Amino acid sequence: MTAKALMLQGTGSDVGKSVLTAALCRIAKRRGLSVAPFKPQNMSNNAAACPDGGEIGRAQALQALACGLEPHTDFNPVLLKPETDRRAQLVVQGKAVTAMDAAHYMAHRGELMDKVIESFSRLTASHDLVIVEGAGSPSEINLRDRDIANMGFARRAGVPVCLIGDIDRGGVIASLVGTQSVLDPEDQAMITGFLINKFRGDPALFEDGVRAIEQRTGWPCHGVIPWLPVSTELPAEDAVVLSRPDRSTGGALKISAPMLSRMANFDDADPLKHEPGVDFRWISPGQHIPRDTDVIILFGTKSTLGDLAFLRQQGWDHDIIAHARSGGRVLGICGGYQMLGSRVVDPVGVDGVPGEAQGLGLLNVETLMQADKKVAPVSGDCAISTMTVLGYEIHTGRTTGEDTARPMFNFANEPDGARSANGRIEGTYLHGAFANDAFRSAWLTRAGGTADTHSIYSNTVERALDRLADGVEAKVNIDALLEGAQPPGWQPAHR
Structure with a gap:
């Protein structure tokens, strides 16, 4: 033909x-x-x-x-x-x-x-x-x-x-x-x-x-x-719709995610938004992160230093730090993970404008941006639940520090991510983790929520x-x- x-x-x-x-x-x-x-x-x-x-x-x-x-x-x-x-x-x-x-x-x-x-x-x-x-x-x-x-x-x-x-x-x-x-x-x-x-x-x-x-x-x-x-x-590509779902009742887990100016791969949130026991909220610029939030997620960004400055301009750094100090959970994915550390250094501007800045200091790690970019599908298991995970990495920069001794995941060749000593602050380079049904269920349970155990996210998209x-x-x-x-x-x- x-x-x-x-x-x-x-x-x-x-x-x-x-x-x-x-x-x-x-x-x-x-x-x-x-x-x-x-x-x-x-x-x-x-x-x-x-x-x-x-x-x-x-x-x-x-x-x-x-x-x-x-x-x-x-x-x-x-x-x-x-x-x-x-x-x-x-x-x-x-x-x-x-x-x-x-x-x-x-x-x-x-x-x-x-x-x-x-x-x-x-x-x-x-x-x-x-x-x-x-x-x-x-x-x-x-x-x-x-x-x-x-x-x-x-x-x-x-x-x-x-x-x-x-x-x-x-x-x-x-x-x-x-x-x-x-x-x-x-x-x-x-x-x-x-x-x-x-x-x-x-x-x-x-x-x-x-x-x-x-x-x-x-x-x-x-x-x-x-x-x-x-x-x-279906996963959105270029814009996040700011419509919020009706507030869940009966102890729904409240997750808030600040909308960064160069936010990337925000479809990582989609499997969570389909969970009936989750009240997921995008926080647009100019709004504070609600105090009743259970979990704050910082998603990826194409410019970590640029969005770290943007985050501070919105006052979200104070909201996130106060949330963590009061025992709340925080998850950073990719660029969001880098922001949770003590410092981000980009000497030649491989991820935007050259420079360095203090991170939020919630994880004892720091990131050095490097010219080589990692792009690859990955597989491994969750370091806590041992659940198998499939996903992918797209990032520049290498993150090192004491808290990486407590990784989020173990890939075939190396551990990934970091966790605080109390386990409430987590960071990872893995995209697509929540599309893994068993992992999503275990993570929601650890965060104090419940998952729809009959939900198969891939079937939802199909x-x-x-x-x-x-x-x-x-x-x-x-x-x-x-x-x-x-x-x-x-x-x-x-x-």
Whole structure:
């Protein structure tokens, strides 16, 4: 069978491209196709470790799961991980290459296109179908020169585009029609249809709107997709939704997590948020950590020194130290673990701006940032419960000190993490620990809570992907959409 590809682009960021790509991947898999996801360029601090030791955006890892595949660096050949407002680490085909400011990247990103095409070509050579996800919007014509994420890729690779509009944010007619109006004719011709996403209410009330878009653009509508609540059950990539669950009753374990400015891999929290006996709360900037919190978790960050300063600006350092002194539990994961120590030193700025700072001093450890970056899936057991754990590491820096003699985990080759003498302060480099059901149950019990012993988190995600696919398939003309996929090198007929 000749490989085909279809690209989903959006009228803006957060219109649902990642989720719909995952849905189409699952639908195609259920139809017996060998399907793979692809995102030429991603910007996210939420990354996943691949079996070959590289890293990709977590959205592409979720899409791979929807395809029934292990994560692979070809799924996301260019990944930008922001360290400051103007600087990001550049990861190419899974490997960290350098850090650069936004202006330098924008001037040179066209040079990365060959790597993008190389990865894409390997996927089309080994699968029936590749679902490509764009980034941002093709209407950002000021960025069109040297673009590798949207129309620049679509034109170079010869991949047809379906454009997604988000009706929930309003102005969807203008966003779709306006996108066409600002594109040059060659880019316009790459778009073969559109989807309306996140519709609430009676879709019959928007039939005139669909016709208006079709008449003005000449593109067919492949479906109006309702707001699908199941999408909130899937790991998020770029933003944490600040909606809080209803307060649990009957002694629920209250867990609070400050929202750091460069927070990374915050989907570590998802298995906890699915536990009925846990009241999980994100603490946004400007808010204090509630005094009735049982456990505070500091999640990972792309800039430990930067977020340590941010944490202090919010006054969270006082809240965390007071919580610990009163007998509360604190867990630090990756960058959060580094913050719990006595000192963090980054002499050359491998994790952001060079410098050093005192940590929170809750663990007798200190961290020295080093140029080599550890990216790997890992397995081992919990040093306390002996439960088997699977997860991954993505970090720079080496943490040493007295409290590492009491590790959290024992991996195949070395111990990981540290615990205070009373066991209430813990730190680890392991991501994904709470996705291990037995470990999560044992950890919650130690923290004074209870776990749903029948909960299997991996099944929860799989069911959510199937329900998402069901919801999309019910409202989209999938046959027409997939028939629009074309072999690489496709060129539209002149209109």
